[in-house]
Amino acid sequence: xxxxxxxxxxIENSTNRQVTYSKRRNGILKKAKEINVLCDAEVSLxxxxxxxxxxxxxxxxxxxxSLSSVFFxxxxxxxxxxxxMMGFGLKCEKIDxxxxxxSEGFREEFLSSEVDRVRKENDNMQIELRHLKxxxxxxxxxxxxIPIEEALQAGLEGVRAKQASxxxxxx
Amino acid sequence: xxxxxxxxxxIENSTNRQVTYSKRRNGILKKAKEINVLCDAEVSLxxxxxxxxxxxxxxxxxxxxSLSSVFFxxxxxxxxxxxxMMGFGLKCEKIDxxxxxxSEGFREEFLSSEVDRVRKENDNMQIELRHLKxxxxxxxxxxxxIPIEEALQAGLEGVRAKQASxxxxxx
DNA sequence: CAGGCTATGTATAAGTC
DNA sequence: TGACTTATACATAGCCT
Numbered sequence: 001x002x003x004x005x006x007x008x009x010x011i012e013n014s015t016n017r018q019v020t021y022s023k024r025r026n027g028i029l030k031k032a033k034e035i036n037v038l039c040d041a042e043v044s045l046x047x048x049x050x051x052x053x054x055x056x057x058x059x060x061x062x063x064x065x066s067l068s069s070v071f072f073x074x075x076x077x078x079x080x081x082x083x084x085m086m087g088f089g090l091k092c093e094k095i096d097x098x099x100x101x102x103s104e105g106f107r108e109e110f111l112s113s114e115v116d117r118v119r120k121e122n123d124n125m126q127i128e129l130r131h132l133k134x135x136x137x138x139x140x141x142x143x144x145x146i147p148i149e150e151a152l153q154a155g156l157e158g159v160r161a162k163q164a165s166x167x168x169x170x171x
Numbered sequence: 172x173x174x175x176x177x178x179x180x181x182i183e184n185s186t187n188r189q190v191t192y193s194k195r196r197n198g199i200l201k202k203a204k205e206i207n208v209l210c211d212a213e214v215s216l217x218x219x220x221x222x223x224x225x226x227x228x229x230x231x232x233x234x235x236x237s238l239s240s241v242f243f244x245x246x247x248x249x250x251x252x253x254x255x256m257m258g259f260g261l262k263c264e265k266i267d268x269x270x271x272x273x274s275e276g277f278r279e280e281f282l283s284s285e286v287d288r289v290r291k292e293n294d295n296m297q298i299e300l301r302h303l304k305x306x307x308x309x310x311x312x313x314x315x316x317i318p319i320e321e322a323l324q325a326g327l328e329g330v331r332a333k334q335a336s337x338x339x340x341x342x
Numbered sequence: 343c344a345g346g347c348t349a350t351g352t353a354t355a356a357g358t359c
Numbered sequence: 360t361g362a363c364t365t366a367t368a369c370a371t372a373g374c375c376t
Contacts, residue, residue, distance in 0.1 A: 001368045002355025011209050015360090020355080021210035027353055028202050031370095032216075035199060037179050039192035040221035045203075050211035125296040132303050133322060134329020135183065145334055151304060152327040158305020159320045163313065172351045173372025186343080191372075193344090198370055202353095345376085352370070359363080 021049050032057045192220050203228045 011017040025047055032043045036059040045057045131137055131148050132155075140148075182188040196218055203214045207230040216228045302308055302319050303326075311319075 001353050001370090003357075003366055003368090004355060005368065006209075006355070008205050008208050010211060016355090017210050019361095021206065021212060023354060024202065024206045024210065025212070028199060028206065030353095031195065031199050031202065034179050035192065035195045035218070038177075038182050039188050039195065040181060041192060041196070042219040044215075044217045046213075046215040047206070048213035122293055122296065125293065125300060129296060129300060129303075132300075132326050134326045134333075137330060137333050140333075142334065145330055149327065149330045149334070152323050152330060155303050155305040156320065156323040156327060159308060159316055159323060162305075162308050162311075163316055163320070172353085172370045174349055174351090174374080175372060176351060177372070187372090189343090194371060201370090347375080348371100348373095350370100350372085352368100354368080355366090357363105357365080359361100 017050070025049070025055055029055065029057050032059075188221070196220070196226055200226065200228050203230075 011020055028045070028047070032045045035041050036043050041059070043057065043059045047055045049055075131140070132152060137145065137148070182191055199216065199218070203216045206212050207214050212230070214228060214230045218226045220226075302311070303323060308316065308319070
């Protein structure tokens with residue numbers, strides 16, 4: 001993608017390598033952001049240059065900040081590592097042998113179904129919200145549009161009535 | 172980079188979105204591999220499609236695991252990754268098989284915090300929905316009413332435009 | 343819906359300052 | 360070393376099957 005074609009192999013000239021790294025890193029980060037926006041994809045990207053400098057991108061929408069327990073983080077971290085390593089068929093014995101944990105099946109089962117339930121509720125609301133905002137309505141039948149229109153109309157009237165009353169107060 | 176220029180915003184047509192996702196995901200994965208080879212960079216990339224399918228790439232070297240101080244920086248990403256996976260209801264068999272007890276142990280902890288998170292999300296959406304429907308707006312400040320009104324107005328216009336286009340078809 | 347096909351938009355290798 | 364330019368290779372949007 002430049003003046004000349006290059007072979008995909010380690011760039012021996014270190015200056016060149018550094019320059020190419022910067023450019024390509026920016027390119028990848030940009031593309032990561034684009035696919036997130038264009039396609040609703042979640043992306044987690046971490047790049048280390050050969051000098052150890054790190055760049056990263058995580059798509060927004062995340063709530064990991066709320067997970068404050070350090071222990072928890074470490075476990076997740078280990079987990080992530082494990083995923084990466086498994087990708088290359090490596091075994092991570094440390095994790096296997098690591099902390100033994102007693103798990104109480106019932107509570108977990110409850111939590112699991114609760115997560116499912118709340119998530120479903122979430123999905124439905126998200127769809128409703130989208131529709132109210134005029135998104136994703138192309139797939140809808142004419143009939144289905146009517147209640148949406150009515151809801152919007154009613155909402156608008158409500159808000160405007162409220163605004164009008166506030167306005168009176170200010171006069 | 173195609174027949175036409177596109178704006179970087181959510182692709183509404185879901186078929187298109189899926190197609191674009193596949194193509195761009197392959198593109199990013201390719202570039203991740205290239206920067207790894209060309210520039211000796213370590214890359215860790217995880218992408219989830221909106222349907223929850225995961226793709227990942229980790230550069231072959233696993234040396235970063237030993238760089239524990241730097242690696243610690245990955246914790247946030249790790250959390251994020253794990254949440255994504257759970258968030259899409261994926262069963263990560265690799266983890267379950269490999270880590271066994273450990274994964275079960277923190278799965279519960281995860282589920283617990285996940286229930287909290289999703290519930291919070293639920294609450295927020297519920298509030299937004301209520302406001303759009305004209306409920307609970309008495310407590311709002313005039314300023315806060317404006318975006319609501321605008322959203323309603325925009326939504327209404329969207330729905331009516333859609334209805335108009337459908338109407339044309341029926342004539 | 344998954345796989346090809348091109349015209350076209352982007353990324354970027356190499357060059358310049 | 361970094362910022363900017365340019366010619367080229369590459370990625371991909373819109374089609375088509």
